[in-house]
Amino acid sequence: xxxxxxxxxxxxxxxxxxxxxxxxxxxxxxxxxxxxxxxxxxxxxxxxxxxxxxxxxxxxxxxxxxxxxxxxxxxxxxxxxxxxxxxxxxxxxxxxxxxxxxxxxxxxxxxxxxxxxxxxxxxxxxxxxxxxxxxxxxxxxxxxxxxxxxxxxxxxxxxxxxxxxxxxxxxxxxxxxxxxxxxxxxxxxxxxxxxxxxxxxxxxxxxxxxxxxxxxxxxxxxxxxxxxxxxxxxxxxxxxxxxxxxxxxxxxxxxxxxxxxxxxxxxxxxxxxxxxxxxxxxxxxxxxxxxxxxxxxxxxxxxxxxxxxxxxxxxxxxxxxxxxxxxxxxxxxxxxxxxxxxxxxxxxxxxxxxxxxxxxxxxxxxxxxxxxxxxxxxx
Numbered sequence: 569x570x571x572x573x574x575x576x577x578x579x580x581x582x583x584x585x586x587x588x589x590x591x592x593x594x595x596x597x598x599x600x601x602x603x604x605x606x607x608x609x610x611x612x613x614x615x616x617x618x619x620x621x622x623x624x625x626x627x628x629x630x631x632x633x634x635x636x637x638x639x640x641x642x643x644x645x646x647x648x649x650x651x652x653x654x655x656x657x658x659x660x661x662x663x664x665x666x667x668x669x670x671x672x673x674x675x676x677x678x679x680x681x682x683x684x685x686x687x688x689x690x691x692x693x694x695x696x697x698x699x700x701x702x703x704x705x706x707x708x709x710x711x712x713x714x715x716x717x718x719x720x721x722x723x724x725x726x727x728x729x730x731x732x733x734x735x736x737x738x739x740x741x742x743x744x745x746x747x748x749x750x751x752x753x754x755x756x757x758x759x760x761x762x763x764x765x766x767x768x769x770x771x772x773x774x775x776x777x778x779x780x781x782x783x784x785x786x787x788x789x790x791x792x793x794x795x796x797x798x799x800x801x802x803x804x805x806x807x808x809x810x811x812x813x814x815x816x817x818x819x820x821x822x823x824x825x826x827x828x829x830x831x832x833x834x835x836x837x838x839x840x841x842x843x844x845x846x847x848x849x850x851x852x853x854x855x856x857x858x859x860x861x862x863x864x865x866x867x868x869x870x871x872x873x874x875x876x877x878x879x880x881x882x883x884x885x886x887x888x889x890x891x892x893x894x895x896x897x898x899x900x901x902x903x904x905x906x907x908x909x910x911x912x913x914x915x916x917x918x919x920x921x922x923x924x925x926x927x928x929x930x931x932x933x934x935x936x937x938x939x940x941x942x943x944x945x946x947x
Contacts, residue, residue: 594636689740710728733759739821750824818866826841870945876935
């Protein structure tokens with residue numbers, strides 16, 4: 569009799585055929601029944617033999633003799649990522665012990681029955697492997713900005729849509745409200761419409777706000793969500809009034825992407841943070857914007873500050889960390905410091921050789937990153 573810790577079954581992991589990232593529709597009841605049949609086996613070899621049969625049905629639906637696949641989606645079906653499902657079956661097949669194989673099978677069965685989310689987002693932790701497009705590392709290297717749909721790259725200083733996209737997926741649920749107090753060309757609100765979140769944006773420059781409204785309106789609103797770009801100074805505008813006009817009094821995510829001091833002058837308005845006469849004044853103005861928005865962020869929810877450093881008169885100014893310290897004077901906990909690659913900027917895109925020369929002459933390193941400081945409201 570063979571030991572239950574080994575198997576001679578022919579298993580080749582690379583033999584996947586139709587194992588792409590696409591969805592597969594399964595008959596829920598028959599799939600669960602088959603999983604229970606597998607779990608009921610008395611030794612590891614028989615358990616793996618049945619698991620291999622199920623894997624074959626998933627990879628070769630035409631050979632499915634159990635009616636698990638090859639069906640239309642309806643109330644009695646479930647949809648799974650084919651590659652993830654196969655990887656979970658592979659775990660069973662690679663298990664060294666009977667107990668470990670049953671553990672993987674039980675976990676797979678639970679993922680069919682159970683929906684495990686938190687109050688912060690819609691991520692089903694029972695099927696967490698299917699969220700591999702959500703970044704959980706603190707280093708974000710993104711090839712290029714998303715220019716699809718209503719997004720544009722022509723507005724100086726706008727941030728890439730992937731940032732609010734990732735933040736909303738991690739820190740909001742569908743139907744939640746997002747506040748962006750430096751909304752600019754409307755990137756955050758466009759992503760709100762795409763992801764089924766509501767959003768309010770504040771913009772100091774009336775003409776920029778008008779153009780943002782036009783852009784935002786071009787993006788179809790998923791689930792009939794609401795978005796609005798309001799003209800005003802982030803430090804002094806009555807945010808409560810803007811929210812009450814939407815019949816709410818709190819938001820679930822706060823995003824700020826302010827000017828990086830005077831790197832880009834956005835207007836001639838003295839209230840514009842890009843016109844602050846010095847770093848100390850910039851930080852004071854940023855703190856006032858934080859103070860104005862904080863009362864409207866729900867307790868226990870998240871605030872993302874997107875900002876970079878600057879170089880002035882031969883000196884690197886750590887504007888990002890100085891801004892982080894300014895926020896931490898308030899009632900926030902620091903949750904993460906994310907570094908995002910900062911390569912494809914309008915200013916540097918076609919001047920890489922020039923910037924390399926300047927760096928060599930000036931003894932500095934070229935900016936290729938910015939920060940996303942993630943805070944949680946404590947009270």
